[in-house]
Amino acid sequence: MAEPLLSVRDLVVEFPTRRGTLRALDRVSFDIAEGEVLGMVGESGAGKSITGAAIIGLIEPPGRIAGGEIRLRGERVDNLRPEAMRRIRGRRIGMVFQDPLTSLNPLYTVAEQITETIRTHLSVSEKEARERAIALLDQVGIPAARRRIDDYPHHFSGGMRQRVVIALALAAEPELVIADEPTTALDVSVQAQIIDVMKEICASRGAAVMLITHDMGVIAETADRVAVLYAGRLAEIGPVRDVVQAAEHPYTSGLMGSIPTLTQTADRLTQIPGAMPRLNAIPTGCAFNPRCPKVFDRCRTERPEPQPRPGGRQVACHLYSAEAAAGATHG
Amino acid sequence: MAEPLIEVEGLSRYFDISKPWLNRVLEREGKSWLTAVSDVSFTINRGETFALVGESGSGKSTIAKMIVGLLEPSAGEIRFDGRPMTGTSGATMRSLRRRFQMIFQDPFASLNPRWHVGDIIAEPMRTFGMARGGETRREVGRLLDLVGLSAADAGRFPHEFSGGQRQRIAIARALSSRPEFIVCDEPTSALDVSVQAQILNLMRDLQDEFDLTYLFISHDLSVVRHMANRIGVLYLGRLAEVADGKRLFTEPRHPYSRMLLDAVPDLEMSGRRRKRVEGEIPNPIDPPSGCTFHPRCPLANDRCKREEPRPMDSGTGGAVACFAVEEGRG
Amino acid sequence: MSNPDNIPKPESGPDSAPMAAPPIGATQMHARPSALARVWDSDLAYSFRTSPVALVSGIVALLIVLAAVFAPWIAPHNPFNPATLNLMNGFTPPMEPNAFTGETFLLGTDDQGRDVLSTILYGARISLFVGFSAVLFAMVLGITLGLIAGYRGGWVDGLLMRVADVQLTFPSILLALLIFGVARGFIPPAYRETMAIWVLIVAIGLSEWVQYARVVRGAAMVEKNKEYVQAARVIGVHPVRIVARHILPNVMGPVLVIATIGLALAIIAEATLSFLGVGVPPTQPSLGTLIRIGQGFLFSGEWWILAFPAVTLLALALSVNLLGDWLRDALNPRLR
Numbered sequence: 003m004a005e006p007l008l009s010v011r012d013l014v015v016e017f018p019t020r021r022g023t024l025r026a027l028d029r030v031s032f033d034i035a036e037g038e039v040l041g042m043v044g045e046s047g048a049g050k051s052i053t054g055a056a057i058i059g060l061i062e063p064p065g066r067i068a069g070g071e072i073r074l075r076g077e078r079v080d081n082l083r084p085e086a087m088r089r090i091r092g093r094r095i096g097m098v099f100q101d102p103l104t105s106l107n108p109l110y111t112v113a114e115q116i117t118e119t120i121r122t123h124l125s126v127s128e129k130e131a132r133e134r135a136i137a138l139l140d141q142v143g144i145p146a147a148r149r150r151i152d153d154y155p156h157h158f159s160g161g162m163r164q165r166v167v168i169a170l171a172l173a174a175e176p177e178l179v180i181a182d183e184p185t186t187a188l189d190v191s192v193q194a195q196i197i198d199v200m201k202e203i204c205a206s207r208g209a210a211v212m213l214i215t216h217d218m219g220v221i222a223e224t225a226d227r228v229a230v231l232y233a234g235r236l237a238e239i240g241p242v243r244d245v246v247q248a249a250e251h252p253y254t255s256g257l258m259g260s261i262p263t264l265t266q267t268a269d270r271l272t273q274i275p276g277a278m279p280r281l282n283a284i285p286t287g288c289a290f291n292p293r294c295p296k297v298f299d300r301c302r303t304e305r306p307e308p309q310p311r312p313g314g315r316q317v318a319c320h321l322y323s324a325e326a327a328a329g330a331t332h333g
Numbered sequence: 334m335a336e337p338l339i340e341v342e343g344l345s346r347y348f349d350i351s352k353p354w355l356n357r358v359l360e361r362e363g364k365s366w367l368t369a370v371s372d373v374s375f376t377i378n379r380g381e382t383f384a385l386v387g388e389s390g391s392g393k394s395t396i397a398k399m400i401v402g403l404l405e406p407s408a409g410e411i412r413f414d415g416r417p418m419t420g421t422s423g424a425t426m427r428s429l430r431r432r433f434q435m436i437f438q439d440p441f442a443s444l445n446p447r448w449h450v451g452d453i454i455a456e457p458m459r460t461f462g463m464a465r466g467g468e469t470r471r472e473v474g475r476l477l478d479l480v481g482l483s484a485a486d487a488g489r490f491p492h493e494f495s496g497g498q499r500q501r502i503a504i505a506r507a508l509s510s511r512p513e514f515i516v517c518d519e520p521t522s523a524l525d526v527s528v529q530a531q532i533l534n535l536m537r538d539l540q541d542e543f544d545l546t547y548l549f550i551s552h553d554l555s556v557v558r559h560m561a562n563r564i565g566v567l568y569l570g571r572l573a574e575v576a577d578g579k580r581l582f583t584e585p586r587h588p589y590s591r592m593l594l595d596a597v598p599d600l601e602m603s604g605r606r607r608k609r610v611e612g613e614i615p616n617p618i619d620p621p622s623g624c625t626f627h628p629r630c631p632l633a634n635d636r637c638k639r640e641e642p643r644p645m646d647s648g649t650g651g652a653v654a655c656f657a658v659e660e661g662r663g
Numbered sequence: 664m665s666n667p668d669n670i671p672k673p674e675s676g677p678d679s680a681p682m683a684a685p686p687i688g689a690t691q692m693h694a695r696p697s698a699l700a701r702v703w704d705s706d707l708a709y710s711f712r713t714s715p716v717a718l719v720s721g722i723v724a725l726l727i728v729l730a731a732v733f734a735p736w737i738a739p740h741n742p743f744n745p746a747t748l749n750l751m752n753g754f755t756p757p758m759e760p761n762a763f764t765g766e767t768f769l770l771g772t773d774d775q776g777r778d779v780l781s782t783i784l785y786g787a788r789i790s791l792f793v794g795f796s797a798v799l800f801a802m803v804l805g806i807t808l809g810l811i812a813g814y815r816g817g818w819v820d821g822l823l824m825r826v827a828d829v830q831l832t833f834p835s836i837l838l839a840l841l842i843f844g845v846a847r848g849f850i851p852p853a854y855r856e857t858m859a860i861w862v863l864i865v866a867i868g869l870s871e872w873v874q875y876a877r878v879v880r881g882a883a884m885v886e887k888n889k890e891y892v893q894a895a896r897v898i899g900v901h902p903v904r905i906v907a908r909h910i911l912p913n914v915m916g917p918v919l920v921i922a923t924i925g926l927a928l929a930i931i932a933e934a935t936l937s938f939l940g941v942g943v944p945p946t947q948p949s950l951g952t953l954i955r956i957g958q959g960f961l962f963s964g965e966w967w968i969l970a971f972p973a974v975t976l977l978a979l980a981l982s983v984n985l986l987g988d989w990l991r992d993a994l995n996p997r998l999r
Contacts, residue, residue: 159613198609461898506894
């Protein structure tokens with residue numbers, strides 16, 4: 003198998019507080035292949051945004067990467083000095099955040115911001131950079147891009163702004179785009195447009211995408227593979243169709259059952275009792291065990307490690323480890 | 334059987350968004366108004382869940398606020414159980430107020446952070462003089478139990494609870510005056526999906542148990558489909574379509590309803606090829622002429638640009654405000 | 664795994680965590696700590712404990728306040744009782760026996776033979792009394808007007824805030840002087856002496872209310888749009904009750920910060936006025952009065968009459984101010 007574009011191994015992110023150290027991410031491992039769209043889902047506090055922040059080296063102090071490694075094309079990026087990391091951000095990893103206003107500087111025109119990014123990272127002339135910027139804006143679906151490029155961000159509507167952000171993220175032709183809830187702040191009808199644009203432009207430029215969202219629907223429409231996080235740990239990762247339609251981890255299947263859909267017929271939604279534990283009260287063993295309908299003794303004492311499953315899927319659940327198969331039947 | 338509890342007729346609300354007086358004089362500008370809600374009429378029957386869906390600027394929250402009396406309507410009338418709510422005050426209004434309640438979107442903002450949970454839940458009871466002393470405490474305990482918390486939680490503060498638990502507390506507060514009608518303004522949009530399922534299930538159980546009538550406001554079509562008996566689709570402050578619950582999803586009539594449905598991500602991965610959604614919501618300060626949806630509508634013609642369509646009965650209890658449907662172009 | 668009869672499961676409560684695993688969610692089932700333990704464990708208390716500046720200023724301020732409160736019991740002399748005064752003790756330097764009486768005074772004596780330490784203790788008492796009272800007055804006035812302006816809005820808000828704007832264009836000490844002068848004009852001469860301290864409190868309080876009103880107005884405008892206030896409005900809770908029971912407790916954080924810094928300002932304002940000779944009467948000298956009296960002797964070599972009251976004032980104002988700064992940072996983590 004070819005070397006993955008991004009490889010995250012046993013990543014641990016900790017936040018020291020005066021009441022003890024909180025583990026926001028606990029030994030998370032996954033790969034992103036070249037040109038692949040990896041969805042990252044989980045509830046608030048599961049650690050999905052922190053995973054993205056760790057990859058681009060933007061974890062807010064006092065939080066820190068306390069273990070594991072992150073490799074971009076085999077080269078470690080988790081221990082780089084800040085200025086080396088700055089060169090990678092923007093050039094090799096592009097970013098799209100939830101609120102387009104935080105990614106755009108209100109004092110500069112769109113043209114200035116995009117050409118600056120292009121010229122910082124690529125050696126092209128001013129004129130060439132501008133032409134590229136116009137082509138990019140055109141590609142993300144901004145009508146009359148040649149005319150609108152000299153507008154300021156506040157001249158654009160919310161959906162158009164997010165398109166500009168996507169153009170900006172792709173300006174330096176990065177290999178990977180990390181999109182953190184890129185559609186959450188947008189209206190339903192605009193959300194669909196932005197998903198389409200992201201999918202198309204990243205595919206046409208061969209950029210891989212790590213799509214962080216709480217919305218399973220967005221993942222189902224966009225991602226090739228999906229990783230499900232729970233309480234800072236990886237519960238399940240695999241091809242999106244398998245995970246969405248036949249989840250193996252009890253948390254994933256509970257999560258899927260709790261989403262109302264346009265075709266369901268049941269009167270009641272499946273619900274997982276309880277709530278995700280706070281980081282300072284993660285139960286021993288499997289973090290999901292107090293809420294799990296299939297819990298058995300081993301779940302309460304021993305943390306399950308991700309098990310390879312058929313179809314390139316991995317599931318961190320004792321139900322799928324060979325020795326426990328017998329125990330599971332009376333769970 | 335279909336006995337109306339809430340009747341809304343010709344409801345409108347304008348907001349004055351003019352610059353300060355001095356600026357207006359200096360810049361020779363007149364007053365400017367934003368039409369948040371324009372001529373909206375609907376009926377909510379006793380025991381049903383009526384949903385209003387719409388995107389930002391659709392006026393759904395403004396309608397909710399007018400119904401519970403947080404905002405005065407600029408025009409139109411709201412009747413509760415046959416009695417007009419606009420212009421009513423004093424003891425009559427007080428007796429009406431007891432019968433309706435509201436659940437808000439943000440469970441972190443809807444509970445006073447300085448109050449004990451018990452006092453928060455008891456406030457409606459105390460305001461309407463429905464219980465005192467030990468009776469209040471017992472009643473609070475019963476309500477907490479009802480929403481899946483424990484009576485001991487009454488002595489805690491809101492910050493000790495998770496988002497879902499807080500929404501349960503808000504529901505307990507809403508139930509404490511034993512209302513018949515509850516306005517739910519995006520009650521689950523701030524919650525995670527697994528918690529959303531718990532809250533939606535709880536709301537349905539409570540509806541069955543207490544024969545509640547809900548006005549359910551949401552931007553999420555799948556949630557609305559799950560909860561509502563009838564649905565009103567709002568676009569820029571106007572009611573585009575009113576339809577029977579499931580029918581909106583099987584036979585959407587208004588082009589905007591169809592577009593909204595097309596925009597819902599396909600979780601079933603049926604491979605359904607979505608129609609491209611066009612355009613964005615116009616600025617409500619300066620809405621398009623005629624039918625406000627015409628710039629985004631695939632069926633629009635000249636008439637749509639000039640005239641504003643009125644809701645027309647579409648049979649089976651629904652109504653559609655669209656010339657294309659009227660003329661059979663859709 | 665779906666169960667149609669599934670009763671909504673509580674997220675807390677004894678039945679959600681039947682195993683040894685810790686309960687889910689926010690609530691823990693172990694006994695609730697006592698109120699004192701909770702205060703000690705709070706983030707504010709922790710921030711206080713771990714901030715050297717806050718700790719030192721807290722101790723200094725507390726010592727001065729305690730010494731002032733208990734002045735009648737701990738002061739070696741009563742400087743206001745002429746019977747215990749001995750003019751022969753005048754100008755005794757600190758820690759030196761008096762040439763005539765042989766008495767020794769820790770911080771020396773003034774021209775009338777009053778023990779400087781005792782005058783400082785009694786003076787701080789008056790300074791603090793005026794300071795606290797003025798802050799209380801400004802706070803009550805400012806909070807009330809701020810709540811009305813913020814909650815009511817409209818022309819009431821416009822009017823109150825314009826008044827505040829006008830007042831802010833004057834230096835507050837000038838304003839206090841003006842109010843003090845005008846108020847004295849209304850008081851019959853016989854009562855001037857006894858009323859002086861109250862006039863002073865009102866003058867300082869009136870010159871400081873604007874800050875409270877502005878901050879409270881801003882906070883009230885934010886709070887009134889929050890959903891918990893709307894929830895109260897939906898059930899028709901009376902506006903006065905909404906303001907008092909819902910909004911007021913939630914705007915007190917920033918008020919506390921201004922009140923602390925305001926206390927330092929009020930103490931300095933009182934000292935300034937007294938130094939200028941328009942404050943408290945010399946029969947009841949405050950720290951400011953003592954400094955005014957002392958400066959007359961500075962160049963004749965009796966430095967201690969000025970120096971010790973001045974150092975006390977400095978220590979008091981500085982420590983209270985630093986406490987205020989700490990409180991602001993501790994309550995507002997984003998500013999750090």
